[in-house]
Amino acid sequence: MTTPALAPSPAPANDRSPLAERIVDTLIHRIGKDERAARKHDWLEATILTLRDEIIDKWMASTRAAHAAQAKRVYYLSLEFLIGRLLRDALSNLGRNNEVGRALASLGIDLVEIEEIEPDAALGNGGLGRLAACFMESLATLDLPAYGYGIRYVNGMFRQRLDDGWQVELPENWLSHGNPWEFERRESAYFIGFGGEVTGNDTGIVHWKPAEAIEAIAYDTPVVGWRGKRVNTLRLWSARAFDPIHLDAFNAGDHIGALAGQARAESLVRVLYPNDSNASGQELRLRQEYFFSSASIQDIVRRHVQYFGDVRTLADKAAIQLNDTHPAVSVAELMRLLIDQHDLGFDEAWEVTRKTFGYTNHTLLPEALESWPLPLFERLLPRHMQLVYAINAKVLRQARKAPGVDDAAISAISLIDEGGERRVRMANLAFVGSHSVNGVAALHTDLMKQTVFADLHRLYPDRINNKTNGITPRRWLMECNPRLTALIRDAIGPEFCDNTALIKGLESFADDSSFQERLAEVKRSNKVALAKYIKDSMGLRLDPDALFDVQIKRIHEYKRQLLNIIETVALYDQIRSHPERDWTPRVKLFAGKAASSYHNAKLIIKLANDVARRINGDPLVGGLLKVVFIPNYNVSLAERIIPAADLSEQISTAGMEASGTGNMKFALNGALTIGTLDGANIEIKDRVGDDNIFIFGLDADEVAAKRANGYAPREVIEGSRELSQAVNAIASGVFSPDDPQRYKGLVDGLYGGDWFMVAADFDAYAAAQRRVDARWADQPAWRASAVRNVANVGWFSSDRTISEYARDIWGVM
Structure with a gap:
């Protein structure tokens, strides 16, 4: 159903403000609509693009200032960013509400009406994602150079309909008409591998040859701080196959099979939290987490080497914060890059990794402290499984030398859960791979020390700290x-x-x-x-x-x-x-x-x-x-x-x-x-x-x-x-x-x-x-x-x- 045309009563052209004229110019030259034919969604997009032009100047100035100061950057990795609508947020933080409202009114358009039709970005489920969005806004407000990293979900969290009181899940098509806030960064594309095998030689060089390859493509959204003091970047990853269509198969009549690779890649960014009650859902969830973690860590390392040269100084110029256990595989991924691509020894790579990462725990619920069946993890990420074993060996040897550590404590500290089905414990990996582990309220932090991380806390007594959550x-x-x-x-x-x-x-x-x-x-x-x-x-x-x-x-x-x-x-x-x-x-x-x-x-x-x-x-x-x-x-x-x-x-x-x-x-x-x-x-x-x-x-x-x-x-x-x-x-x-x-x-x-x-x-x-x-x-x-x-x-x-x-x-x- 199409949106009915507005019936504007615009002011005469000579009574319009320069801002109103810029909005009309955007409407005509970038959307291709005459103002008499424009619908509400056209005016929304024209307003966003006009405002975005001003934001870009601040965005670039923020980036240049960070480069000039050789500033340390914060990198916030989160599987969710519940950012909501952005127009009202940007207008408020720039102090432009009244000005833009008057400009649109002179064109016969109600700002509140078009704000209400902006899609609500479906990039999160609840408090975790909304916290990440609040943190990104505060980082910009406090003038701290930062990137947020996540997934550009096509549908994200489902749209909920109630049929006779029963929840029905429907796709949330927030991207169906594009996103005027974002910029595709074709140059920021990374190879993401899955499966395959790992080989080594007598010199100790290890080579992982993945069986499957997917390309991660960056899309950047500006995040405006209060008073427009700083604009930071939210970088979200989309996925595509390197060969989106197999022409041989297509021409042979297998029209569906020829597109299977692209469909498999797109499944990574289709929805937030696929149903993981079955084996295929678990595999997709792990693939999602590695996909965004690998792309983000590769991007961070690439940027550091580009501007500072020596990867050994990564912790001096980059602080990577893991928002819960979802990006915990980043610890093993950074180790892989440092060892396999930058030729650091294991101990040196571990020191760089541990100093670079911080880990925020958000839950004491066992089901939310993610763990993966060891065969699944090893099949999808064979090189990372080797590194997890190596990290575990280092940690357990250290634990054995600590006073009062018995077999029960060793079992709790281990990155591999040996009780029943062997599983890789992602929370333990995040804990040992970070120099800081924080809870998000005073009680929660105390309970972390007493329950889920009790033995790790005894081994690393200075690592857990509290940072009570906040809202913007x-x-x-x-x-x-x-x-x-x-x-x-x-x-x-x-x-x-x-x-x-x-x-x-x-x-x-x-x-x-x-x-x-x-x-x-x-x-x-x-x-x-x-x-x-x-x-x-x-x-x-x-x-x-x-x-x-x-x-x-x-x-x-x-x-x-x-x-x-x-x-x-x-x-x-x-x-x-x-x-x-x-x-x-x-x-x-x-x-x-x-x-x-x-x-x-x-x-x-x-x-x-x-x-x-x-x-x-x-x-x-x-x-x-x-x-x-x-x-x-x-x-x-x-x-x-x-x-x-x-x-x-x-x-x-x-x-x-x-x-x-x-x-x-x-x-x-x-x-x-x-x-x-x-x-x-x-x-x-x-x-x-x-x-x-x-x-x-x-x-x-x-x-x-x-x-x-x-x-x-x-x-x-x-x-x-x-x-x-x-x-x-x-x-x-x-x-x-x-x-x-x-x-x-x-x-x-x-x-x-x-x-x-x-x-x-x-x-x-x-x-x-x-x-x-x-x-x-x-x-x-x-x-x-x-x-x-x-x-x-x-x-x-x-x-x-x-x-x-x-x-x-x-x-x-």
Whole structure:
């Protein structure tokens, strides 16, 4: 379906600004459209290209300055970069919103309308990718030369549709009409090999002859820092076959087979996180990770040799940060390049490698600490398998000499898991191959030392450090919540825009009734806007005066959307049973995607939608409780929801959420947190104060003790009237009359073990929700807490986080 033509009412040509004329010139000469025939997407592209021309000048100046200073560069390797829409981000950071808005208005075009049709780049899944995007923006803001490296996914994370409440995964075709922000770099192309064999001779020279070769092609996107001070580069890799078509096969009639090589290459960049529940999915995932890691490391080494000559000085001029375990194979790849192509000895290459890499761990979940079946790894990457064995031998020999290291510790330290199927442990490879290993919240870092890396920590006691995550206040306050930004500016002045720590000055207004009223007006206007979006897109009417209770994030059992849903069912029962009570009108908002192979997560999405259908259709509670699951959660949707939230649900099982960044975004936008003592919730609590956050439930030590000492969830469920009634209602098919057995597996999981402590924390969670009701009933107290949240979370800026990385790990500040 084509977009209908706009009906602009342009200003006379002689009344247009020079910027408006440049936009029209771009429209005509680079897009080939007359302004009378142009559609919204044409104006969008013309605006981006016009702005991009200005950005290029700053981009090149930044690059020249780094070369002239012979500056050390930061290289951030991440399988995800959840960058979202870029036009509004660039306009805001350059301070050009008003100017561009006026120029387009003189052409009869609404800037907001065309911003809304920019595709949301589908390059990530959740917090990991959004963190990487925040970090790239802060690196530019702090004037630090940096490259981000990732994959230019054609479809990326799937587009989520809900069919009768079931998640359906569809391709996210964000590149279907091209990407006006990017530049193809044909000169930056690299040979990526797979399989084959490794041979050696008497002199020790090793040669890897891959059986398959793919070409990695670079696409660069400029990343603009605040005030346009610096523009850095996000380099994403696309793949193509060296022989995209075998003409002999094509001419012989094998038209499909002739294109198999290109199809195989394109599969590497087709989607983010292919389903790895089967052998072919696992192989594709490993191929993806090596493909982008190899291209990135080759590019970094090539650039260093070009500008500095001696590869031995790599660590002096390059700091490579591994964002989780996905790029961990980079350690072996750098060793391969240094030894096989640059003739360094093993020990010298290892010293260069270890000094160059830093590794950020983002999870304690065993399934996320990637490991690969040894036969698969060796078949795809035979030379790297040799190097992994050699690295392992070096590390284990060192460990044997350390005091107190027994066979159990050796087994835990080893890069090869010998328990059952032999597997290559990528987290261990990243750990031993880096000079710095950091967690992303204080609790997470402590648990790393005590659990997954306990033996490695004893062997390398100075390696683990903490760098609590942060968010960019430009996107997550100034852009997504301009009304609140203006209110803060009026109260404390504009300086906080350049130094987020200064937002602390807002605390003096917490008990100011006039300021509270203005804050309430801002929040309500944001809620009205979100309610309109939901009405237009889903047909559901919401009361903006109700409490907006929000849980938006990746759907996973440890994040405990199930706990929220069960408490919603219990609340529904209580409202119906006690209509005489003064209930707080509440809207429960959910959004998030489940991994395509994650059965229970997809079932939780269906349960949320079944519960929503039943509750929203019940006239007895219609004015008191609504439940909404908004489909296709992405950055742009988060930018709508977060400014409108009153309550932020951060209710993960304690000890399982590394940090979280959604908790920071909500607090910065004036939402109060209900949460466990997990991840960065602890540090948020310390800063906003115990009275301005709703903490409940077991802490990490108590969770561990329950698991270790025997936990009987059946007794807990049967001992809680509200919990047992809600669970029984779900299990009996009250919310799934078409399939009464639909949720039997979910409920059996609660009775049978309750690994995620849903039942164990239910009563405490329900009690915390009633404390929320009481605070909401006292609106001055609620608003005061909201102000104190905004004022005290400036520390969670990604500028602060990146400053700590730069000073403590990378040595660039």
